Amino acid sequence: MATLFVDTSGFIAAFDSNDPAHADVSRQWSDMARRGDRLRDPKLSFCDVSSFAVMREHGIRQVVTLDRHFREAGFEMRSESAPE
Numbered sequence: 001m002a003t004l005f006v007d008t009s010g011f012i013a014a015f016d017s018n019d020p021a022h023a024d025v026s027r028q029w030s031d032m033a034r035r036g037d038r039l040r041d042p043k044l045s046f047c048d049v050s051s052f053a054v055m056r057e058h059g060i061r062q063v064v065t066l067d068r069h070f071r072e073a074g075f076e077m078r079s080e081s082a083p084e
Contacts (some may be wrong), residue, residue: 011053042068 014024048069055063055075062076071077 007054008053011050012057015050015054048073 002077009021010025010028014021014029015022016022018026048067051070052073053062055061060075062078063070064078066079068077
């Protein structure tokens with residue numbers, strides 16, 4: 001299985017149906033899922049990485065979450081009960 005790097009523009013195109021590259025990138029994601037490809041860092045989920053990309057694209061710095069990965073990625077966690 002080859003290692004694949006996905007740039008932020010690939011994440012955005014995958015989830016923004018208005019993006020001109022959406023159909024092509026969505027097909028690539030589907031192909032990866034069928035092959036069982038995984039993100040290289042097992043500590044981060046696909047959902048986390050996708051959220052980071054969308055938040056950065058839209059200039060969002062604050063998040064309500066209990067997931068420490070957001071803090072580690074440089075976001076400001078607003079949840080008082082978030083683990084350190």
